[in-house]
Amino acid sequence: MAVSREKKAAILEELVAKFKEAKSIGFAATSTMTVEEFSDLRKNLREVNATYNLAKKTLIRKALKEALDIEIDLSNLEGQIGVVCSNDDAVAGLGKVNDLVKSSKWEKIVWAASIFEWELKDLEETKVIASLPSRDTLLSRMVGSLMSPLSGMARFFDAAAKEIETQEKSKVGELESEVPKAEEKGEEVKTETPTPEVKEETK
Numbered sequence: 001m002a003v004s005r006e007k008k009a010a011i012l013e014e015l016v017a018k019f020k021e022a023k024s025i026g027f028a029a030t031s032t033m034t035v036e037e038f039s040d041l042r043k044n045l046r047e048v049n050a051t052y053n054l055a056k057k058t059l060i061r062k063a064l065k066e067a068l069d070i071e072i073d074l075s076n077l078e079g080q081i082g083v084v085c086s087n088d089d090a091v092a093g094l095g096k097v098n099d100l101v102k103s104s105k106w107e108k109i110v111w112a113a114s115i116f117e118w119e120l121k122d123l124e125e126t127k128v129i130a131s132l133p134s135r136d137t138l139l140s141r142m143v144g145s146l147m148s149p150l151s152g153m154a155r156f157f158d159a160a161a162k163e164i165e166t167q168e169k170s171k172v173g174e175l176e177s178e179v180p181k182a183e184e185k186g187e188e189v190k191t192e193t194p195t196p197e198v199k200e201e202t203k
Contacts, residue, residue, distance in 0.1 A: 003056075011055055015063035015083070018051065022085035025115040026094045026126065027060070027072070028101070031079040033108045041100055050086045050093025057081055070120055077112050090116065091132050098130035 003011075019025060033041075042052050055063075057074040060081055064070050074081055086093030094114065101109050114126040121129060 008056075008059060012059050012063055012066075015053070015055060015059060016067045018053070018083075018085045019063055019067035019115075021087055022115075023088065023090035024086045024094060024117075024129075025064075026084040026086075026097060026130065027074065027112040027114060028082045028084065028097060028109050029077045029079045029112050030054070030082050030109045031107075037100070037108070041097065044096045044099075045084065045093055048086070048092035048096060049088040050084060050096065052082055052084050052097070054080050054082050064115070068115065068118065070115065072113060072120060074112060081112070082109070091129065094126075094130040095132070098127075101130070 038052075045052050057077070060074060060083060061072055064072055082097075084093045084097050097109070098111075101111060111123055111126045111130065113123060114121045114129060116125075116129050
């Protein structure tokens with residue numbers, strides 16, 4: 001079905017607006033994706049404030065040139081071209097699409113190129129960028145690293161509090177030392193006795 005000139009103009013205007021606002025833009029070729037798969041993908045992208053639109057290659061090329069003054073050639077790609085725009089996290093949207101790329105084993109959707117940090121990236125660079133962890137993932141890992149020593153300290157204080165309660169003490173410093181514990185069990189406590197210095201008599 002032919003697209004009217006007015007419809008093309010509206011799509012072009014929408015793409016230009018999206019490209020100007022996006023933190024990153026990914027281009028992927030699709031072939032056998034179902035309506036349900038497209039719906040699921042768009043739903044997952046909305047979770048990270050990203051969008052996915054299908055458009056003709058000529059309109060994508062014109063919109064990219066108008067919005068960012070970047071030239072891109074998509075003529076050699078088969079099938080429809082999907083455009084993913086990430087508006088908050090430059091990696092998050094690409095990562096959501098990359099999950100589908102990997103799960104479909106490059107049969108239903110494949111990367112073509114991307115715009116990252118306002119530069120055109122080729123296929124190999126796009127695959128690397130799309131595989132990077134998102135900002136939220138990195139923050140979660142950092143928080144986990146920071147919490148690890150705090151958790152250890154919390155466990156120490158919890159154990160000390162239980163020991164204080166068991167020994168009916170009021171302070172950690174009043175806890176019985178290891179030596180009295182050994183004596184209570186009837187164990188022999190070995191202590192080192194200093195050897196007296198023997199002075200040689202002079203005649």
